[in-house]
Amino acid sequence: MDANGRQTDSTVMVVDDVPTSRYAMGAVLRRAGHSVVPVASAGEALVELDVLLRAGSLPDVALVDVGLPDMSGFELCRRLKSQPPTAALPVVHFSAAALAPGDRCQGLDAGGDAYLSVPAEPEEIQAVVRAAVRGARLRTGAEALARRLTLLSETIVAVQAARCPTELAHAAAQGTARLTGDFAAVFVLGEDGELYPGLSRRRARTSLPGPGAHEAVARLIRGTTAGHAGVRSIVVPAPLWPAGFLRPGVSEDARVVLAQTQEGKPAVCLATPAHARAQETGALVARLAQATALAAEPLLMYQVERHVALTLQHSFLPQKPADLPGMEVAVRYVPASRQTEIGGDFYATLRTSRGVLTGVGDVVGHSLDAATVMVEIRHALRAYCVEDPDPAVLVTRLDRMLQHYHPEATATVCLALVDPDSGHVSIANAGHIPPLIVHDDGTARYPGAAGPLLGLGLERPPATEEFLTPRHRLLMVTDGLIETRGTDLSVSMEQLRMAAADGPSGVGALCDALLDCFGRDREDDIALLALRLG
Structure with missing residues (x-):
């Protein structure tokens, strides 16, 4: 002075x-x-x-x-x-x-x-x-201040682009660390009590606290936000804040900023060491906490919807088909990765008066609605095939059903009626990838079965006729297995044909080999069905 x-x-x-x-x-x-x-x-x-x-x-x-x-x-x-x-x-x-x-x-x-x-x-x-x-x-x-505001806006963009609560927590933690220049941990607490943690990249990934520490944080968030919507900043003494979240094995006071849009909604906790520059960055961290809480609501709501859709699909898609005399059948269903929405993929194996009706299909769109329409199509197929299992007749009736009850929906489906005794196969295709006939001699081909999507009311071609022997396998897939953004579908289909031709002879082994080859971290559901005459 x-x-x-x-x-x-x-x-x-x-x-x-x-x-x-x-x-x-x-x-x-x-x-x-x-x-x-x-x-x-x-x-x-x-x-x-x-x-x-x-x-x-x-x-x-x-x-x-x-x-x-x-x-x-x-x-x-x-x-x-x-x-x-x-x-x-x-x-x-x-x-x-x-x-x-x-x-x-x-x-x-x-x-x-x-x-x-x-x-x-x-x-x-x-x-x-x-x-x-x-x-x-x-x-x-x-x-x-301008630099911090830029960091804040960049972090909010990353938070809003998060595809799941865990990704959201990590994006917010990294942004908090950049704003404060220190370690940061972020926790998103869902309405169901599930805790989603995220750590800044500076924080070592080893020796993380166990479940008891996570539950302690969840109790702290619940107790602090009960009856208090909005944003609050408090210092939590080391005895009350689990050691190891901010620094490996270190027990220290934590400055936590908690945000909740309204009582009963998801709560967000942004934590940094108490010595972090709160006076300089406190208002910006509070804004980030508020933005994270707003972004958490739709993500967690989607998690619930995704769980319902996935449960619905699993309940109507048996993992093991019924025993079919004279035929070996394998089916596989793989939901999309956790960051993407559940679609309406399905498969079916149904006994009929004229053989076994097999099929795969996909309702266009990704939502609980798509999964619900899938269930209706599958139920309708089961009912219609009792009266007439002809695939060409079935796709026409399914088309009319969609137009009547779901005029805004479209779907693809491929049906094959197989006679185990004669090997005769009748195929009707509605906008779907055609089945692949794989021979044990290392060759594979697509029958020329095509037709418009279900739900459009367009004229349909007659069924395609084929014959199978015990040396053949019939493979049916949904496009989630091979479709890749930026790659023409015909190229992907050719890659599938070559991989199937070189695949193992067993139907289950063939499905697993193709999933291992094409099915990792896909953005869409995958359904496969493979059969061989016994």
Whole structure:
């Protein structure tokens, strides 16, 4: 503090080739409480600044004599302002010689912040230095705030792009760590009590706390948010905050920001070490917590819908088909990865009066509605095939059913009626990938079975007739197995044909081999059905 109570914790570099003048200027500044770094030339100033940069402590302002022996003070200022590490350093020119207004303008044009004529009263020197330091700190503060706001907006974009609660928690944790410059942990607590944790990347992934610590955090969130919607910031003492979430094996106080849009909705907890820069970043972390809570609601609601749709599909798609005399059948169903929506894929194996009706299909769309329509199509197929199992008749009736009850829905389906005794196969295709006939000699081909989607009411071609022997396998799949964004479906179908031709002879082994080849981390459901005459 100076005599008037002003803060003077700044460092001033004085660049002057005249020792007495340099000493006098330094004395005035030291009396005001400044630290002084005296240098005698521009070259010496550049060397000293390089040393200070390496130590991470630039001066707060540089007082530069205009008439230096090795280069002018204007040129030194221009060099400092052209280098990013020193560009923000305030420069005040001074001169004991009278200068024309044009010369003073030259100093300002070179990037100088002020001009001082010496000799000057100590109060004037001190006021000019204070003004330069104050302006620099305001600029630095504004730039830091702008950087943090940019980080906040980038994090909110990442949070809103999250595809599941765990991904959301990790995105928020990484953003919190960037905002605070410290370790961060984020927890999303669903309405059903399930806790989704996320850690910043700086946090080691080893030695994470166990289930008891997670339950302790869940209790803390529930107790703190009960009856309190909105955003709250509190410090949780180390005994109440489980050790290891912020730093491996370390027990420490945690500053937690909790957000809940309204009571009973998902709650979000953003945690950092209590010593983190709360005064500088507290408001921004609170905004991030609020944005994370808003993003958590639809994600968790989707999790519930996805679980219902998946349960519905599993309940109507038996993992093991019924025993079919004279035929070996294998079926597989793989839901889409957890980050994507459940679709309406299905398969069916039904005994009829004229053989075994097999089929695979896919309701267009990904939602609980698609899964519900799938169930209706499967039930309708079971009912219709009792009266007439002809595949061409069945796809026509399914088409009319969709138009009547679900005019907004469309679906693809491929049906094959197989006579185990004769090997005769009748195939009707409605916009689906045709079945693949795989021979034990290492060849495979697609029959020419095609037709429009269900739900469009378009005229349909007659069924395609084929014959199977015990050396053949009939493979039926949904497009989730092979369809890849950016790749033409015909290319993917050819890849499937070649892989199936080289596949194992057993129907179950063939399905598993194709799933291993094509079915990892797919964005759509997968249904497969393979059969061989016994």
